[in-house]
Amino acid sequence: MRILLVEDDDLLGDGLRAGLGQAGFTVDWLRDGRSAQLALEAESFAAVVLDLGLPRLSGIDLLQQLRRGKDPVPVLILTARDAVADRIAGLDAGADDYLVKPCDLGELAARLRALVRRSAGQTSPVLEIGPLQIDPLGRAVTFRGMPVELAAREFDLLHELAREPGRVLSKDQLAQRLYAWGNEIESNAIEVHIHHLRRKLAPELIVTLRGVGYMLPKQPA
Amino acid sequence: MKRPGSLRARLLLATLAVTLVSWTVVAVTGYLDTKKELDALLDAHLAQSASLLMGQLEVEEEDGEIELEHAPPAHRYERHLVYQVWDRNGRLRLRSAAAPGVRLASVQQGFSEAPVGTEHYRVYSAWNPQARVLVQVGERLNSRWMVRDEILEHLLIPLASALPVLAALLILAIRRALRPLNTLALAVAKRQPDSLEPLPFAGAPQEVLPLVDQLNGLFRRMRLSLDNERRFTADASHELRTPIAAIRAQAQVAQGAADGTERRTALERVIAGCDRISHLTGQLLTLARLDAGTAAAQPCDLAEVAREALTEAAEPAHRKSIELQLDGAAARVQGNPELLRVLLRNLVDNAIRYSPPRTVVALTTGMAQDGAWLEVADQGPGIPPSQRQRVLDRFYRVVGSGEAGSGLGLSIVSRIAELHAAVLELGEAAEGRGLAVRLRFRGSG
Numbered sequence: 112m113r114i115l116l117v118e119d120d121d122l123l124g125d126g127l128r129a130g131l132g133q134a135g136f137t138v139d140w141l142r143d144g145r146s147a148q149l150a151l152e153a154e155s156f157a158a159v160v161l162d163l164g165l166p167r168l169s170g171i172d173l174l175q176q177l178r179r180g181k182d183p184v185p186v187l188i189l190t191a192r193d194a195v196a197d198r199i200a201g202l203d204a205g206a207d208d209y210l211v212k213p214c215d216l217g218e219l220a221a222r223l224r225a226l227v228r229r230s231a232g233q234t235s236p237v238l239e240i241g242p243l244q245i246d247p248l249g250r251a252v253t254f255r256g257m258p259v260e261l262a263a264r265e266f267d268l269l270h271e272l273a274r275e276p277g278r279v280l281s282k283d284q285l286a287q288r289l290y291a292w293g294n295e296i297e298s299n300a301i302e303v304h305i306h307h308l309r310r311k312l313a314p315e316l317i318v319t320l321r322g323v324g325y326m327l328p329k330q331p332a
Numbered sequence: 333m334k335r336p337g338s339l340r341a342r343l344l345l346a347t348l349a350v351t352l353v354s355w356t357v358v359a360v361t362g363y364l365d366t367k368k369e370l371d372a373l374l375d376a377h378l379a380q381s382a383s384l385l386m387g388q389l390e391v392e393e394e395d396g397e398i399e400l401e402h403a404p405p406a407h408r409y410e411r412h413l414v415y416q417v418w419d420r421n422g423r424l425r426l427r428s429a430a431a432p433g434v435r436l437a438s439v440q441q442g443f444s445e446a447p448v449g450t451e452h453y454r455v456y457s458a459w460n461p462q463a464r465v466l467v468q469v470g471e472r473l474n475s476r477w478m479v480r481d482e483i484l485e486h487l488l489i490p491l492a493s494a495l496p497v498l499a500a501l502l503i504l505a506i507r508r509a510l511r512p513l514n515t516l517a518l519a520v521a522k523r524q525p526d527s528l529e530p531l532p533f534a535g536a537p538q539e540v541l542p543l544v545d546q547l548n549g550l551f552r553r554m555r556l557s558l559d560n561e562r563r564f565t566a567d568a569s570h571e572l573r574t575p576i577a578a579i580r581a582q583a584q585v586a587q588g589a590a591d592g593t594e595r596r597t598a599l600e601r602v603i604a605g606c607d608r609i610s611h612l613t614g615q616l617l618t619l620a621r622l623d624a625g626t627a628a629a630q631p632c633d634l635a636e637v638a639r640e641a642l643t644e645a646a647e648p649a650h651r652k653s654i655e656l657q658l659d660g661a662a663a664r665v666q667g668n669p670e671l672l673r674v675l676l677r678n679l680v681d682n683a684i685r686y687s688p689p690r691t692v693v694a695l696t697t698g699m700a701q702d703g704a705w706l707e708v709a710d711q712g713p714g715i716p717p718s719q720r721q722r723v724l725d726r727f728y729r730v731v732g733s734g735e736a737g738s739g740l741g742l743s744i745v746s747r748i749a750e751l752h753a754a755v756l757e758l759g760e761a762a763e764g765r766g767l768a769v770r771l772r773f774r775g776s777g
Contacts, residue, residue: 120578122575122582122601122605122608123575123577123581125578126577126578126580126582126584126598127581129585129594130581130588133589191569191573191574191577192570193569194566212573212574213581216580216581216584216588
């Protein structure tokens with residue numbers, strides 16, 4: 112899952128990026144509100160971790176503009192402002208969650224997973240699509256009752272497809288959701304991962320629509 | 333009333349004392365006047381009686397004493413009046429019933445006073461040349477004294493009886509007049525300890541207004557400083573939370589690190605975070621101490637202090653390949669060398685922090701006509717004029733500076749300058765590039 116982290120403090124931003132990376136998130140980190148706004152306009156993220164005191168465009172302003180533009184991306188405010196009035200203002204401006212610094216990385220990751228889950232309309236933390244079970248927390252996959260060992264990127268790819276079963280996702284969309292900026296992507300990376308997934312699971316599980324993209328059917332064969 | 337120090341008791345005592353004294357003065361002068369008038373009146377009466385008696389004495393009889401029959405006294409004072417008629421041979425020819433047998437007065441004419449037997453008399457004597465008799469009319473002085481005493485009584489009795497009534501009325505009046513003070517005291521007493529709302533002005537009398545005004549001024553100043561303190565505390569907690577969050581995140585990253593390199597990097601960042609927070613805490617403590625009061629001043633040389641500050645900054649400057657320059661002409665000021673070093677250290681630290689590598693930070697001191705001055709100039713990005721005032725605010729950082737300063741350095745500089753009554757100016761360094769901070773001290777050490 113690709114997360115946008117907006118935090119102007121170098122040391123904290125670096126720690127959060129590394130920590131969320133360890134938790135299995137793909138993290139893009141920006142240091143000011145204006146750049147974050149541009150990034151959100153151009154690309155799609157599973158969720159946003161937003162600091163409030165940001166240069167150029169404050170977190171609250173960014174959030175309000177985002178919601179005015181009908182962007183439904185889940186937003187978690189992570190700030191040092193702990194006053195109740197600030198929390199209320201943040202949530203009322205359109206935030207989905209509010210966490211005060213300093214916080215536990217595990218809790219932050221769990222809240223992000225919950226936000227993403229809820230935004231996709233799921234109730235259970237474990238995704239179930241036919242014979243396929245995906246546990247985003249444990250990063251574990253079970254197929255027809257048997258655990259399957261997947262590489263990190265393979266898991267991420269399967270997870271992205273499973274989050275929106277029945278929807279066709281293009282290679283570009285998948286690449287965008289899987290890779291942070293600055294990561295070199297080989298042109299056939301997605302195809303390679305799909306190939307591995309089919310081999311480890313079942314060839315017919317992921318459907319290819321030529322020239323369009325890939326899809327995990329709601330009721331796989 | 334109960335406490336001797338109370339306004340009410342003082343007012344009451346003063347009013348009563350003034351009343352008593354003025355009343356006594358009025359009574360005494362009234363008594364003296366009345367006595368004078370009374371004496372004149374009674375003397376006139378004596379003289380008149382004498383001339384009336386004289387008019388009745390037409391026939392002079394050679395011999396024998398003539399007893400005149402007396403009507404019973406018509407007035408209570410009448411029996412105190414006596415008269416005698418003496419012939420030229422010194423024989424008593426006529427006297428009133430109560431008159432003594434000896435002469436009332438030795439004088440032939442006019443008023444006199446003399447004791448006769450056990451009595452004192454005031455006597456009017458008149459010589460009748462036709463009848464060739466001496467008429468003397470006397471009045472017992474006792475009776476005059478009685479009248480005087482009665483007048484005195486009439487003056488003093490009301491005074492004695494009216495004084496308690498007056499006191500009671502005064503107590504009521506004073507209590508009523510002082511009621512606004514009680515109301516004010518009650519309003520102050522009833523306040524919550526943390527309430528700094530102004531007291532209501534309405535209904536306060538003119539004498540109490542300055543007090544209410546001063547109290548409200550005090551409340552206003554307290555509220556301002558309390559607000560400042562609250563804002564500072566809020567800002568400080570905010571500023572402390574971010575580095576703590578960073579340390580925690582980095583520590584957790586180290587915990588979850590997959591390999592040694594990742595762990596080492598994260599732990600190095602934990603240490604960097606600790607350094608940052610200890611710097612911030614140090615700056616906060618410095619500021620708190622500066623806020624606490626003034627520092628002892630002694631003569632010192634800015635050039636000397638600048639030299640020390642540069643020695644301390646040599647290491648961080650070297651790391652960024654920044655050249656430190658000192659042009660230190662003697663600049664004597666009256667100041668606290670410890671604080672001045674903190675000031676210079678902060679200015680030099682800032683200059684190094686915000687300057688690009690391989691640039692120059694120049695420190696200059698000198699004497700102008702009106703006093704010593706110092707300047708720290710760098711070749712960094714400078715501060716736009718619109719933000720030069722705001723950077724002195726606590727925790728304010730120039731947006732986009734990309735540096736993790738405490739946001740307190742220039743606040744500390746500004747506060748120390750204030751304690752030295754020095755003028756702090758932020759401007760552009762030479763060629764309009766970089767920041768130049770100038771401090772002008774008044775007078776010399």
